[in-house]
Amino acid sequence: MFRxxxxxxxxxxxxxxxxxxxxxxxxxxxxxxxxxxxxxxxLARRLQPIFGTTEQIYMVTGSGTAxxxxxxxxxxxxxxxxxxxVGGFFGQRWAEICRVFGAEVHELTYxxxxxxxxxxxxxxxxxxxxxxxxxxxxxxxxxxxxxxxEAVAQARGDxxxxxxxxxxxxxxxxxxxxxKWGVDVVVTASQKCLKAPPGLAFVSFSxxxxxxxxxxxxxxxxxxxxxxxxxxxxxxxxxTPSISLLFAVEEALNILEAEGLESAYARHRLMRDMVxxxxxxxxxxxxxxxxxxSPTVTGVKLDGADEWRTAIRARYGVEFAGxxxxxxxxxxxxxxxxxxxPLDMLTSLAVLEMSFAKPGAATTAAELVxxxxx
Amino acid sequence: MFRxxxxxxxxxxxxxxxxxxxxxxxxxxxxxxxxxxxxxxxLARRLQPIFGTTEQIYMVTGSGTAxxxxxxxxxxxxxxxxxxxVGGFFGQRWAEICRVFGAEVHELTYxxxxxxxxxxxxxxxxxxxxxxxxxxxxxxxxxxxxxxxEAVAQARGDxxxxxxxxxxxxxxxxxxxxxKWGVDVVVTASQKCLKAPPGLAFVSFSxxxxxxxxxxxxxxxxxxxxxxxxxxxxxxxxxTPSISLLFAVEEALNILEAEGLESAYARHRLMRDMVxxxxxxxxxxxxxxxxxxSPTVTGVKLDGADEWRTAIRARYGVEFAGxxxxxxxxxxxxxxxxxxxPLDMLTSLAVLEMSFAKPGAATTAAELVxxxxx
Numbered sequence: 001m002f003r004x005x006x007x008x009x010x011x012x013x014x015x016x017x018x019x020x021x022x023x024x025x026x027x028x029x030x031x032x033x034x035x036x037x038x039x040x041x042x043l044a045r046r047l048q049p050i051f052g053t054t055e056q057i058y059m060v061t062g063s064g065t066a067x068x069x070x071x072x073x074x075x076x077x078x079x080x081x082x083x084x085x086v087g088g089f090f091g092q093r094w095a096e097i098c099r100v101f102g103a104e105v106h107e108l109t110y111x112x113x114x115x116x117x118x119x120x121x122x123x124x125x126x127x128x129x130x131x132x133x134x135x136x137x138x139x140x141x142x143x144x145x146x147x148x149x150e151a152v153a154q155a156r157g158d159x160x161x162x163x164x165x166x167x168x169x170x171x172x173x174x175x176x177x178x179x180k181w182g183v184d185v186v187v188t189a190s191q192k193c194l195k196a197p198p199g200l201a202f203v204s205f206s207x208x209x210x211x212x213x214x215x216x217x218x219x220x221x222x223x224x225x226x227x228x229x230x231x232x233x234x235x236x237x238x239x240t241p242s243i244s245l246l247f248a249v250e251e252a253l254n255i256l257e258a259e260g261l262e263s264a265y266a267r268h269r270l271m272r273d274m275v276x277x278x279x280x281x282x283x284x285x286x287x288x289x290x291x292x293x294s295p296t297v298t299g300v301k302l303d304g305a306d307e308w309r310t311a312i313r314a315r316y317g318v319e320f321a322g323x324x325x326x327x328x329x330x331x332x333x334x335x336x337x338x339x340x341x342p343l344d345m346l347t348s349l350a351v352l353e354m355s356f357a358k359p360g361a362a363t364t365a366a367e368l369v370x371x372x373x374x
Numbered sequence: 375m376f377r378x379x380x381x382x383x384x385x386x387x388x389x390x391x392x393x394x395x396x397x398x399x400x401x402x403x404x405x406x407x408x409x410x411x412x413x414x415x416x417l418a419r420r421l422q423p424i425f426g427t428t429e430q431i432y433m434v435t436g437s438g439t440a441x442x443x444x445x446x447x448x449x450x451x452x453x454x455x456x457x458x459x460v461g462g463f464f465g466q467r468w469a470e471i472c473r474v475f476g477a478e479v480h481e482l483t484y485x486x487x488x489x490x491x492x493x494x495x496x497x498x499x500x501x502x503x504x505x506x507x508x509x510x511x512x513x514x515x516x517x518x519x520x521x522x523x524e525a526v527a528q529a530r531g532d533x534x535x536x537x538x539x540x541x542x543x544x545x546x547x548x549x550x551x552x553x554k555w556g557v558d559v560v561v562t563a564s565q566k567c568l569k570a571p572p573g574l575a576f577v578s579f580s581x582x583x584x585x586x587x588x589x590x591x592x593x594x595x596x597x598x599x600x601x602x603x604x605x606x607x608x609x610x611x612x613x614t615p616s617i618s619l620l621f622a623v624e625e626a627l628n629i630l631e632a633e634g635l636e637s638a639y640a641r642h643r644l645m646r647d648m649v650x651x652x653x654x655x656x657x658x659x660x661x662x663x664x665x666x667x668s669p670t671v672t673g674v675k676l677d678g679a680d681e682w683r684t685a686i687r688a689r690y691g692v693e694f695a696g697x698x699x700x701x702x703x704x705x706x707x708x709x710x711x712x713x714x715x716p717l718d719m720l721t722s723l724a725v726l727e728m729s730f731a732k733p734g735a736a737t738t739a740a741e742l743v744x745x746x747x748x
Binding site for chain 1: 380382384386387388389390392395396398399400401402403404405407435436437438439440443446467470471474475563565571572573592593594595596598612613614615616617618619622693
């Protein structure tokens with residue numbers, strides 16, 4: 001019907017605010033010059049509250065997966081016993097990367113429509129004192145589950161294992177407290193709740209993780225923490241970075257700081273609750289129980305979901321995401337992260353209720369949720 | 375004196391044309407959607423004439439070094455005997471990456487102010503029939519030397535070795551004929567002669583290189599050619615790519631195609647010749663003899679080069695690059711690649727002649743070169 005305005009409601013990349021896009025068009029600067037030497041440490045400082053850390057934050061030119069590989073390349077050697085918590089596509093990715101790097105991979109699998117049970121993690125670790133690193137997923141966007149990383153971190157007890165967390169689709173939209181929870185490595189990316197274009201990953205290492213990395217010979221050059229540190233010490237990136245995207249992320253942080261982190265977290269929770277109330281009002285069933293539901297993306301059961309999505313996109317200009325793995329064709333996912341507001345949820349639900357011939361039903365339920373929210 | 379217009383004359387990133395910068399601000403799209411499925415193969419096809427190949431060209435979200443690591447990760451296993459041709463910073467980088475990946479690294483070093491001697495490469499290979507891959511640098515931007523890759527490729531004779539070439543700072547500004555010369559892997563990046571922002575690398579593999587990669591277990595996940603191929607088959611990137619920069623590169627290719635590749639090559643040669651005539655007219659000495667001089671960057675000997683550069687930048691708003699390795703503080707480098715024209719060389723030389731109290735001397739010499747060029 002119309003193609004000039006397409007609403008992206010996928011779990012990343014999210015729409016990017018015009019003012020952020022505009023900054024991606026800033027004139028080029030020398031990445032070894034004075035402008036950049038100021039910007040790099042400044043950016044790290046501004047990201048720290050989002051990670052919940054006082055540690056250094058490294059900017060890596062690459063996808064979120066590049067950030068994940070940076071964690072593995074610096075902490076894993078051939079034979080390193082690791083535990084990957086696998087309950088979705090991105091948990092699997094940890095295991096796959098670890099295998100490529102020669103780790104002895106233990107997998108604790110959990111059902112793809114629920115969160116990992118921290119007690120099971122604790123039990124597993126007690127039975128396997130040799131495990132050196134646990135790889136977990138904060139927000140498993142493939143299953144729309146939010147895992148309780150604080151509880152997973154605590155479940156380690158006095159076990160030696162480092163905890164590495166993929167927080168790609170949560171940071172900036174969901175609270176995270178790396179230092180307080182005792183998380184050792186956190187990975188995120190530019191195109192999710194930070195609402196900038198994709199192409200940059202951000203990674204932070206605790207002192208314990210840095211010690212382990214220093215004792216471990218990195219099996220990558222591009223991701224070698226030692227090389228990063230050598231350059232970072234003089235406020236320089238080791239390799240020519242995505243300069244345009246750094247400018248964009250700066251502006252995205254301006255927006256996030258003006259909103260305030262607590263407000264951003266509340267906005268994501270509200271969007272989640274509106275979407276869940278809305279789809280239920282249509283008789284549809286969310287994939288995940290309320291207690292494990294992601295604040296940034298919601299999965300909804302629907303047979304023939306992919307054909308439906310194609311039709312929806314053509315008719316209403318709204319792009320939802322499909323299912324992955326066992327859920328391919330059986331669910332659709334509504335992204336509500338980054339540059340998304342409760343009003344955007346009303347239009348997303350409007351599309352749903354029209355397509356199911358129940359005008360007003362879902363939006364009414366969602367508006368009730370919003371009205372009752374302080 | 376003025377800060378609102380700073381002229382970047384470094385060997386990358388180069389200035390980016392406003393129309394290319396503007397495209398980096400395009401609205402976000404789904405990287406698994408229909409728009410992107412058209413764009414990815416289209417981009418590869420448009421890059422093929424620049425590589426001089428009919429092979430697939432892969433887009434990697436990362437720096438040029440990421441592209442280099444992609445080549446190594448797919449071709450090198452622990453113990454693989456490789457020969458790195460090292461006559462500068464980026465030749466060294468090949469050797470460093472290969473060592474990280476466990477290769478048995480042979481280094482054929484050549485002086486940092488000249489090109490590699492193809493005969494020596496041939497001799498070395500005949501003495502070492504076990505060498506499986508040769509890693510070379512087309513344009514060694516650290517020393518401002520252009521290596522004769524066609525001759526290096528021929529010097530292999532019937533030796534088995536694959537030839538992998540870093541063409542990061544040459545492709546789009548200097549002719550390259552991957553297929554005709556028999557080069558097996560070529561790596562380039564977005565921010566040099568292609569005149570887009572940094573953040574994307576492009577890598578092509580010959581069928582022989584693909585066979586070797588298939589027999590070799592990739593020691594990276596992010597750079598695994600098999601994963602790329604699996605996604606590429608359905609016109610998708612494996613990981614969320616730098617979508618904004620792809621839009622920018624498309625516009626940069628519009629500009630390059632409108633100019634024509636042969637004209638672009640002639641423009642780079644002309645800029646090189648103007649700069650060399652200009653600096654010589656001031657009594658300065660280029661680092662490299664004419665026969666090996668890079669068409670994209672010129673090194674000039676100067677004691678105290680770094681202090682001079684700082685002063686020049688502050689006073690005239692022109693940013694030259696310094697020396698690297700043994701040349702740190704002893705040379706400066708004038709970038710003339712990508713979004714740079716002969717007129718920009720006149721302003722670069724104007725700054726030089728003013729700073730050396732010889733107004734008109736360098737620009738006059740350069741204008742003579744230009745006037746005598748058809």
